[in-house]
Amino acid sequence: MSLVSTRELVAAAAAERRAVAAFNVITLEYAEAVTAGAAAAGIPVILQISENAVRFHGGQVAPIARAAAEAARAGGGDVALHLDHVTDIELLHKAADAGFSSAMFDAGAQPYAENLAATSAAARWAHGAGLWLEAELGYVGGKPGAPASAHAAGVRTDPEEAARYVADTGVDALAVAVGSSHAMTERSATLDHALIGRLREAVPVPLVLHGSSGVADDELRRAVAAGIAKVNIGTALGIAFTRAVRDALAADPAASDPRRYLSRGGEAIAETVRQLGAVVSG
Template sequence: MPLTTTGALVARARAARTAVLAFNIITLEHVEAVIAGAESAGVPVVLQVSENAVKFRHGRLRPLARAAVAAAEGAAVPVALHLDHIRTGALLQEAADAGFSSVMYDASHLPYDDNLASTRAAADRAHAQGLWIEAELGEIGGKGGGPARGAHAPGARTDPAEARAFVTDSHVDALAVAVGSVHAMTTRTATLDHELLQRLRASVDVPLVLHGSSGVPDTELRAAVAGGITKVNIGTALNQAMTGAIRDYLAAHPDEVDSRGYLAVGREAMAHTVERISNRLNPA
């Protein structure tokens, strides 16, 4: 079916008091796996390309984006394309022409006033191109190999009063909030601050986004969605599934030289992960 927009999927999820899942993609196998898993679960999905993934692809955004668009157009479920955690104006400028309907502009590492000014400028540019824009307030940590911040470190959690002012003054369409999850977690042991989430939900009138969701247990994740999270980002869980499956395959087939063999099992493992997470988030 035709490519849809992130804004439309998030709005639909918000009206239904659920959340749309957004999975980070790095290779064509990621793209195919995410769509296959979403089709098996019968749910819409967002394909996300991060700035780190673009760097991995020699700084070229369009090859992976065009592959994702082509795959999405053949999908049996609605699929949107989102540009995640960007800090450069060059990528923002490319987004719409490359097929993206939305961007997440990340200036959360900056002091509040600088974050606001930078995000407001990005929001103005994004909206001029017809893009839906997400930003982050509070620092989730763990991105790009950086250390995770302590749960009570200054700025590690999103302040509701700051969030209200930030959303109003920046004109963003969604806000990623720091409530206890951490990027790149390989164990599902994160404990979320649900009381803070309730206060954030009451403070802002835009959808809330949870980053670092690979490390969040099912019960915590469902509670977060019930508490107001409308977009759930997953990345590390896919890479764990792919890498583990490939390791097992190569251990069992030490003489294998055809990459199709191990890439196929890696792709299948990621598809099962997408289906499993989708079904656990939205149990029948």
């Protein structure tokens, strides 16, 4: 695979009315498995490393970012590297040096005025550093500070407000709240496809769907057809990996070589990426 920019992948997807799948990476095993699954599906892919993943690695972003980049280069297709859900401005400022071509600055839990001010500053810095910047408007469920339900009153992204927000912040892509939730373990989310269409008409930058692990295949296809250009998937990989490792250890309780069960987890992630990537990319 070759390391390309997120801007390039998302722009191509948006122009062709399809989407690019963006999978969250926690460890090197994840990065290797995601790139293998994308190669098997014959699709480009975005490897995302979240602020939470960086925290898991002791607050050090460079080691996992460079490992993911090397895994990308070892494969057979186009891969971009994206820093996801950043709230720490100091971490954002490390993105370019760590090899990311893009970042998602997350001020979505803040009141509108604070979100606007913080995101505008983040976008100015990011563009000065050559980074493509994604932001969020509205509250995607399932994360701290968000309403309990993705269907609660007032949580959906308003098209007119979104158009003003993009114009005022200068962001390159917008994550929108249309009915999905982070960290869902069942694929039962119901999306507002009409709202996605109105947002696509109102907003001049690509739209991003967060919380896509909880969205069924047909719902994902409809969301992409309505105007989603980047689809974020994380929890589905954790479910597949954990189930495979648990099954491997149950089948061999005396196992002590982690390569045996980690490889099973990696195979499960690769298959999940192959399946979901094909759905998203059409």
